[in-house]
Amino acid sequence: MNAFDLTRFLPYQLAILSQHVSGELAAIYGARFDIDVSEWRVLAHLNHAGAVSVRDIHKVVNMEKSKVSRAASRLEARGLLTKKTDAKDKRLVALALTPQGNDLLAQILPLAQEFELGLIEKLGKGRSDDFRAAIQAILKE
Amino acid sequence: MNAFDLTRFLPYQLAILSQHVSGELAAIYGARFDIDVSEWRVLAHLNHAGAVSVRDIHKVVNMEKSKVSRAASRLEARGLLTKKTDAKDKRLVALALTPQGNDLLAQILPLAQEFELGLIEKLGKGRSDDFRAAIQAILKE
DNA sequence: CTTATATCGTTGCAAATGCAACAATGTCAA
DNA sequence: TTGACATTGTTGCATTTGCAACGATATAAG
Numbered sequence: 001m002n003a004f005d006l007t008r009f010l011p012y013q014l015a016i017l018s019q020h021v022s023g024e025l026a027a028i029y030g031a032r033f034d035i036d037v038s039e040w041r042v043l044a045h046l047n048h049a050g051a052v053s054v055r056d057i058h059k060v061v062n063m064e065k066s067k068v069s070r071a072a073s074r075l076e077a078r079g080l081l082t083k084k085t086d087a088k089d090k091r092l093v094a095l096a097l098t099p100q101g102n103d104l105l106a107q108i109l110p111l112a113q114e115f116e117l118g119l120i121e122k123l124g125k126g127r128s129d130d131f132r133a134a135i136q137a138i139l140k141e
Numbered sequence: 142m143n144a145f146d147l148t149r150f151l152p153y154q155l156a157i158l159s160q161h162v163s164g165e166l167a168a169i170y171g172a173r174f175d176i177d178v179s180e181w182r183v184l185a186h187l188n189h190a191g192a193v194s195v196r197d198i199h200k201v202v203n204m205e206k207s208k209v210s211r212a213a214s215r216l217e218a219r220g221l222l223t224k225k226t227d228a229k230d231k232r233l234v235a236l237a238l239t240p241q242g243n244d245l246l247a248q249i250l251p252l253a254q255e256f257e258l259g260l261i262e263k264l265g266k267g268r269s270d271d272f273r274a275a276i277q278a279i280l281k282e
Numbered sequence: 283c284t285t286a287t288a289t290c291g292t293t294g295c296a297a298a299t300g301c302a303a304c305a306a307t308g309t310c311a312a
Numbered sequence: 313t314t315g316a317c318a319t320t321g322t323t324g325c326a327t328t329t330g331c332a333a334c335g336a337t338a339t340a341a342g
Contacts, residue, residue: 004250006185006202010257010273011162016203017276018159021152044147054321061147062157064300069321091307091320109145116151122278130268131275132151135158137263195291205330210291232290232337289338299328308319 025115029108038063038071040108042095046081047105051096053086080104166256170249179204179212181249183236187222188246192237194227221245 006012022037029035035043041061046052054072058065072095075081080101086092097105120128147153163178170176176184182202187193195213199206213236216222221242227233238246261269 004185004188004254006182009185009253010260011166011253012182012185013273013276014155014159014162017280018155019203020280021155025152041147041153044145044150044153047145055319058321062160065321066300066323067298069323070298073322089308089320093321112150112152113145119151119279122281123275124278127271127275130271132154134264134268134272134275135154137265138260139158139161140263196289199291206291207293207330208328210293211328214292230290230338234291283342285340285342287338287340290336291334292336293334294332296331297329300326302323302325304321304323306320306322309317311316312314 021119025112028111028115032111033104033108035104035108036071038067039075042068042071042075043080043097043101043105043108044112046095046097046101047109051094053092053094055092057095075101162260166253169252169256173252174245174249176245176249177212179208180216183209183212183216184221184238184242184246184249185253187236187238187242188250192235194233194235196233198236216242 026037026040029040041063042057045057045061049056054065054068057063057068061068063071072081072083072093076083079098081095081097083093083095086094123131167178167181170181182204183198186198186202190197195206195209198204198209202209204212213222213224213234217224220239222236222238224234224236227235264272
């Protein structure tokens, strides 16, 4: 009989951790603003970088381009962002926040940052840098 | 303009990390044994604990009971485990590995453990305990 | 016993997902 | 310029997913 224990297996623990953290965070912005994870990522990336194509988000934010496309369509339907064809390269769609989108984001961001602070406190203040370094070490190819 | 950067946001990084690690691992057992994550978790938990109900896996392994049920059915169809009604409580289904299931697991487990070792090496040997402690600190209640 | 309530595993169904195909557009070499 | 090939974003489609409802069984109260 092998001593293998799934609950102590690092890939499993990471999956549980991610699921737990994402779930808690999604409960915060989901309940108040009716936003799902895909939409949150699109909005958050738009805050960071002015006008952006679907491809950019697809690459930077690790989402299938169809998922980005559909999330953007939903956000457009709600008046939170605009989609317009890029003038220089007509294949590209330039996504940009509307004033309403900016307002919504201005409400969500403080909650998200507060949540992140809560995580860091759980780690113990000194250890969060090590934790981030560990994450990057694993992702480093 | 807010300085928020999604790619430095801890919940996002955890999601990326989990996705990356799970994907790499799934590529190992998926390609060779045609097993998905749900099936892997069911098999792995059966190795750890002899005969087990769907509910047990549902609770211990963080999977929807319908997902457990369907994964178990697929594994049963492939002859990797058996489902039989528990004699004491006929509501329960006792899942147990067949010899073929055991053989398969005996092939996968070393690969999984090797993969986990690779992760730990990336962290730098001394730091893996801190990393595990950090994960538990966040998951704590 | 009878009745009400809880638990277990499966299934139906609507929604979400990933992937491939596609039209539109761009690039580059000849 | 033309023609071959690449890229972008959307959509169709088959599969997967989560949730609720269900039948079957168990438990507890009266």
